[in-house]
Amino acid sequence: MFSALNGLFSVFSRGLGLKITVAFVPPCAVAWAFFVLYLVNLNQYEPGNFAVALWLGMVGIGIGSAVVIWLILANIPALRQIVLATIGLAKGDLDSTIPYRDRRDETGDVARALQIFKDSAIENRQLHREQEKQRVIADAAKRDALRAMACTVETEAEVAVEDIVQLTAEMTKASGKLHDVAIHTSDSAAESSLAASDAMASAEVVAAASEQLHASIAEIASQLESTRSVAHSAVVATQTAKESMARLSEATARIGSVVDLISNIASQTNLLALNATIEAARAGEAGKGFAVVAGEVKLLASQTGKATDEISLQIAEVTDGVILALEAMNGISSTITEVEMSTTAISAAIEEQSAATSEIARAVHHSALASNKVSSLIEGLTEAASQSRDLSDDVEKDGNRIAETVAALRRTIGRVIRTSAPDVNRRMYPRLGVFMPCKVATNGRDSDGVLSNVSSGGVGLTYEHHGIHVGDELTIQFSGFGSAKKVRVVAVKDQLVHTAFAQIDAISPNQIQQISQEGTQALIGKAKSDHEAFVAGVLKVLDGSSDTKASDLANHHTCRLGKWYDSVSDERIRSCKAFAAIVEPHKRVHAAGRSALENYWANDELEARREAEKLKRASRDVISLLSALSKEVRSTCISDSR
Numbered sequence: 001m002f003s004a005l006n007g008l009f010s011v012f013s014r015g016l017g018l019k020i021t022v023a024f025v026p027p028c029a030v031a032w033a034f035f036v037l038y039l040v041n042l043n044q045y046e047p048g049n050f051a052v053a054l055w056l057g058m059v060g061i062g063i064g065s066a067v068v069i070w071l072i073l074a075n076i077p078a079l080r081q082i083v084l085a086t087i088g089l090a091k092g093d094l095d096s097t098i099p100y101r102d103r104r105d106e107t108g109d110v111a112r113a114l115q116i117f118k119d120s121a122i123e124n125r126q127l128h129r130e131q132e133k134q135r136v137i138a139d140a141a142k143r144d145a146l147r148a149m150a151c152t153v154e155t156e157a158e159v160a161v162e163d164i165v166q167l168t169a170e171m172t173k174a175s176g177k178l179h180d181v182a183i184h185t186s187d188s189a190a191e192s193s194l195a196a197s198d199a200m201a202s203a204e205v206v207a208a209a210s211e212q213l214h215a216s217i218a219e220i221a222s223q224l225e226s227t228r229s230v231a232h233s234a235v236v237a238t239q240t241a242k243e244s245m246a247r248l249s250e251a252t253a254r255i256g257s258v259v260d261l262i263s264n265i266a267s268q269t270n271l272l273a274l275n276a277t278i279e280a281a282r283a284g285e286a287g288k289g290f291a292v293v294a295g296e297v298k299l300l301a302s303q304t305g306k307a308t309d310e311i312s313l314q315i316a317e318v319t320d321g322v323i324l325a326l327e328a329m330n331g332i333s334s335t336i337t338e339v340e341m342s343t344t345a346i347s348a349a350i351e352e353q354s355a356a357t358s359e360i361a362r363a364v365h366h367s368a369l370a371s372n373k374v375s376s377l378i379e380g381l382t383e384a385a386s387q388s389r390d391l392s393d394d395v396e397k398d399g400n401r402i403a404e405t406v407a408a409l410r411r412t413i414g415r416v417i418r419t420s421a422p423d424v425n426r427r428m429y430p431r432l433g434v435f436m437p438c439k440v441a442t443n444g445r446d447s448d449g450v451l452s453n454v455s456s457g458g459v460g461l462t463y464e465h466h467g468i469h470v471g472d473e474l475t476i477q478f479s480g481f482g483s484a485k486k487v488r489v490v491a492v493k494d495q496l497v498h499t500a501f502a503q504i505d506a507i508s509p510n511q512i513q514q515i516s517q518e519g520t521q522a523l524i525g526k527a528k529s530d531h532e533a534f535v536a537g538v539l540k541v542l543d544g545s546s547d548t549k550a551s552d553l554a555n556h557h558t559c560r561l562g563k564w565y566d567s568v569s570d571e572r573i574r575s576c577k578a579f580a581a582i583v584e585p586h587k588r589v590h591a592a593g594r595s596a597l598e599n600y601w602a603n604d605e606l607e608a609r610r611e612a613e614k615l616k617r618a619s620r621d622v623i624s625l626l627s628a629l630s631k632e633v634r635s636t637c638i639s640d641s642r
Helices: 001-013 014-045 048-090 106-223 225-253 255-315 321-338 343-421 509-542 560-567 578-581 583-602 606-640
Strands: 432-442 445-455 459-463 473-477 484-491 495-503
Touching: 001 255, 014 048, 048 106, 343 509, 432 459, 432 509, 459 473, 473 495, 509 560, 509 583, 509 606, 560 583, 578 583
Parallel strands: none
Antiparallel strands: 432 445, 432 473, 445 459, 459 495, 473 484, 484 495
C-alpha cells in the first residue's frame, strides 16, 4: 500500500508528471477562484440557483481534474518505462524487455522502435563479437607471421653473417700462413745474403792467390821456355778444358750456378796446385818458390771449397757442368802424366798451369761480380720479404677487424629486428647494457667476470670460461643482486655467455633499474677512459714513442663504445639526444686517428699533425656528449623511480 502510494506520488513529483502538474495547478486555481467569485455573486443576486451552480461547477472541475490525472497516470509511467529502457539500451543492456510494445498510441510506436533498435543492437553485438574474434585471430596470425618473418630474416642474416665470418676466418688463416712464409723467406734471404757475402770474400781471396800463382808460374815458364814444344798434347787437353769451362759459363745463367762454378774452380785449382807441387818437386831448386805458392793456392782453394759448400746448401743447385769440367781436367791430368816421362814436358805443363791460372783468375773475378749481384738481389729479396711480412700482418689484422665488424652487424641486425615492432620481439624482458665486475663460480672454480647486460630474465657476462656448455649452471656473485644468484647457460657466443635466472632467483624491477643506472654510468665511464687511451695512443706515435700502425687501430664499431652503442636496446638510453648525436663525432675520431697514422708512416708529418688536430676536436665532442649522456641517463632513471 505504502509502496503504491509512493509510486503514485513519484509520478506527480518528478519529471514530466511534475511539469504537467505544475502546469495544471495555476489554471485550476484560477478556475476555482473564478468559480468561488461566481458563487458569491450568484448567492447575492440569485440565491435560488446557488446549489445547482455549486454542484455543476464542482462536477465540471472534478471531471477536468480527473481527465488531467488520468492523462498523467496513463502516459507518464509508460513514458518513464520507455525512457528507462532507452537508457538501458544506451548503456548496452540488451537483456531487458521493452514494455508497451502492444500499445497503439505513440508510446507503443516508440516501444516498437526501441525493440527494433534492440534487435539491431543484439545483431551488432553478435557481429562485433564475431569481428573481435576474427580480429584476435587475425592479430595472432599477423603476430605469428611477423615473428616468423623476423625469425626468418634474423636466421638468414645470421647464416649470411656466419658465412662472412667463416670466409673472413679463412682469409685470416691464409694471411697468417702468408705471414709465416714471409717471415721464413725473410730469414732465409738474410742467411743467403750472409752466405753470399762470405762467398764473395772467399772469391776475392782466391783471386788474389790466383794472381800470385800466375806470377810464380810465369817465372818458371820463362826458365823452361825451351820445353814448350813438347807440350802439344797438353795444349790440346787445355783447349778441351777451356771448351768445357765455356759450357760451364753458359750454365751459370742462374744465380745458383755461380756457386757451382766457384766450387769447380776450387776443385781445379786444388788439382792444379797438387800437380804444380809435384812438378815443383821435380824441378828441384828452381821449383821451391813455386811449390810454396802452390801450397798456398791449395790451402785457399780448400777454404773456397768449404765456403762454396755452405752456399750450395742454401742455393741447392748443382749442374752437370762440373762433371764436364772434371772430365776435361782428367784429360789435362793424363796429358801432364805423359809429360812426366820427359823433362821437355815440364814447359808444356807450366804453360798449361799458366793458362789454367789465368782462366781461374777470370772465373774468380766473374764469380765475385756474380756474388756481388747475388748479394744485391738477396738484399732486395730481404726488403721485399720484410714488406710482405708487414702487409700480411696488416691483412691479418684487417681480417680480424672485418670479423669484429660483422659481429657488430649481427648485433645491430638482431637489435633492429627485435625493436622494430613489439610483435616481433621474442624477448620477454628488455635487456639493458651495463659494465659491472662480478664473480662467477663454475665447476668449483671462481673467476672474475663482467656483467655486459641484465634483464629480469637473466644476464649476459664475459669471463674466461673453459668447457662451458648450454644447460650448465653458474653462480654469480654481484653486489647489486644482494645475494648469490644461480643461472643456467642458454647460449655461448665467443666470450659472451647468455644466462637465465632460476625462477626463485629472479630479480625485481627496482633492482634492474638500480643495476641499469649504475651499470650504464660505469660503462660510460669506461668508454671515456678507452676513448682517451685511443687518442693518447695515436699522439704517442706522432711523438715517436710508439710504433703502432694504422692497421692496429679499432674502428668505430669494434671499439668498446661502438660495441655498446650497436647493442643498446634500452629505449630510455636510445631516446637520449646525446646518444643519437654521438655517432658522427665518434666516427670522425677513428677516421682521423687512422688517417694520422697512415700519413705519419708515409713520412707526411705535416698532414699527420693536421689529422691529429681533427682527432682532438672530435674527441672533445665525444667526451662532452658522453658526459651529457651520463646526465640524461641519470635524470631519466630518477624520473622513472618517481
